Amino acid sequence: MFDSEVTPVTKSQYLQYLRCNNAFHLIREGLVQKPSSASFGGYLEWGDFLQLCRNQFHDVTTIDKTLEKEESFQKTETLILKKKSIFHAHLRFKEFVSTVEYLEYDNEQEGWFLWDFRPIGSIKQDILRSFYFYKQVAEGMSLRILGYKLIRIQTKFVYPGGPINPEDYLLVEDITPRMESEMGTREEEWRSFQEELKNTKEQSVRYSFLEAKPSCRSLKTCLSPSHCAKGKETAKEIFDFRDSSELAKQWFASGYNSYDSVPDSELSPIQKIQKEAHITGNIHFDRKSFEAYLVNATKSVAFLDFESINPYIPLYPQTRPFQHIPYLYSLHIWDSEKNTLTHKTYLHEDIGSDPRVPVMSQLQKDLPPGITIFSFNDFFEKLIIQESAEVFPEFLEFWERVKSMFIDLALPFKKLWIYHPGQNGKASLKEILPCFSTESHGGLSIREGQDANYQYLRLIKKQVTAEEKKRVLEDLKAYCKLDSYGLFLIYRMLQERLSVI
Structure with missing residues (x-):
């Protein structure tokens, strides 16, 4: 049963937590706005791509995007009871909600396959993490999950002209073996997330750039330095050092907060050029x-x-x-x-x-x-x-x-x-x-x-x-x-x- 008074936890929030737990809480508590994830132009092609994917299946019911959320959940639950395959299925268990591009019922094995459609050329960690989130919600609803399948783009496809042949353009992959081989990693990520939700429920969160798990790489990409590095927001200039990567974070932990504060002994030749230019205000120029x-x-x-x-x-x-x-x-x-x-x-x-x-x-x-x-x-x-x-x-x-x-x-x-x-x-x-x-x-x-x-x-x-x-x-x-x-x-x-x- 879903408690309407509980703030829903979505897949995007879970993925945000795995990138930075500080950002997860900052967004969830309304302290900062969620970063825009929309890419320039991607949605212009999404409808056509989605149709190509859906055309691979027949006799499937679609949950219309125009429906109210509650109606979408109820219609999905009704179709699940009838053991019907569903496009754009709306799943929920406790406070967790997710939308699955295709929930397929297999009559022979009496279970369900989770499908995702992605206009991408390669599989990244977020894909596997998304499937695991779907799995947790679906299994919470007592669904027997048989496997995981992905439709993505065949990057070697050369368009000959005319209508696109989906069999040549789309790559249909059963990623169940990979999911199973990495299940230990996914389970540990989920366990960490559950503990975070439990430990921070109705409590104020202590934000720390240094203690963020997984850690942020740079204050320059931090969602809110005023929360995560309070009083040291200007220290982000040390993250401008070229090729500093994790080294800059160590400098920050050591108390260095400006170009001139980092000792020359810790800098590469290129970083020394930067430091001198910022201290003197002069332009470096290598005539030779x-x-x-x-x-x-x-x-x-x-x-x-x-x-x-x-x-x-x-x-x-x-x-x-x-x-x-x-x-x-x-x-x-x-x-x-x-x-x-x-x-x-x-x-x-x-x-x-x-x-x-x-x-x-x-x-x-x-x-x-x-x-x-x-x-x-x-x-x-x-x-x-x-x-x-x-x-x-x-x-x-x-x-x-x-x-x-x-x-x-x-x-x-x-x-x-x-x-x-x-x-x-x-x-x-x-x-x-x-x-x-x-x-x-x-x-x-x-x-x-x-x-x-x-x-x-x-x-x-x-x-x-x-x-x-x-x-x-x-x-x-x-x-x-x-x-x-x-x-x-x-x-x-x-x-x-x-x-x-």
Whole structure:
């Protein structure tokens, strides 16, 4: 019997506890808001993925999402008594509640299989932990659980075009053997959770960053430093030290709470560079490394940035799940001898068609041959051109011509050949650009690549009005343009430092 006055404990709360028990209590007691778990764009494809999964089964009753919670639980219980298989089954036992994507009854074995549908390419711990939570609730309801099955994505699937064949796209796995082999671990996690609920019932919880179980890795990712590190909230700057990992936590336990408080004897060469920059406020610049880094750059250089979508349900023939498909690029070309900066861009506005050929065709025209190409983390840009050329051989010559011309502009910041204290240990373009220029992504409607991905996918899914489509297209171009222009600004800054230092 379910006590309506008891605060329900959900699967997401259980998973939160296993990541950080402090966060579990902070959210449960309403002291902080639950972090958003929604990914950009994921729900845009979820309905289609769910339908592909459900189409593998027949004569199954679905618990409608529009039903009230109590009605959903009651309808599930009625169907269980009738030994009917159920999509979106609502289970509850004591204070524990969960929703299972598919609860399957096996007449021959007179028991139940727990199914989950996940648009993922590999199995992670949270999947196994989720199944164990389902198991505890289901067995509490006296259901005989026979095993655990998962439908996920076959990442090697290459979409041939036309309707997707679920047998090729979906991977159906019986993970019962793995669950059974790891049952000891799952039982210990559950026992710990039960003890935590019992020991903290109607009691105030003592929050401690150092005593969190499992422990948080960094105050920077702590849900509420004001609770977990009261009085030492500013100490999180020591977690900005590059490559510190668990070491920073030891420093925190030793009472170090600022860059200058950590002794040099405990720091790596890179961390010493950071410490000095933050204490003095000066920019670190390794001239010798930069001279070697830029020695082969041509006089005219290009700065290239792609925007892409990576849907887990492929949209275009000869693409794989999660493959990045370019739909927009921004290209700035700097001629140092003429002191001119030229901007080229292409945005694929024919939303219903494959953007790869138009994007690559125009880039091939816009990119002058034989010049250095700077990108930030250039592996991404090179991969996009390479994968396009593998499917469309007319671009193979272009790929062979440009692949050796790329230089990664992120490398100097990763290696700390240059470091500005305003970076706070970070090495992303969004963090670096405001440190060395007056430009920033902060004023844009689209500020990060994931959002750009999501917005273009919205256009494809026709979830915008004509007026909104026009605005989104302009926002996408503005975002991508600032990325490539930012690369130019950083390059010019490096050149100026080389000429005066």
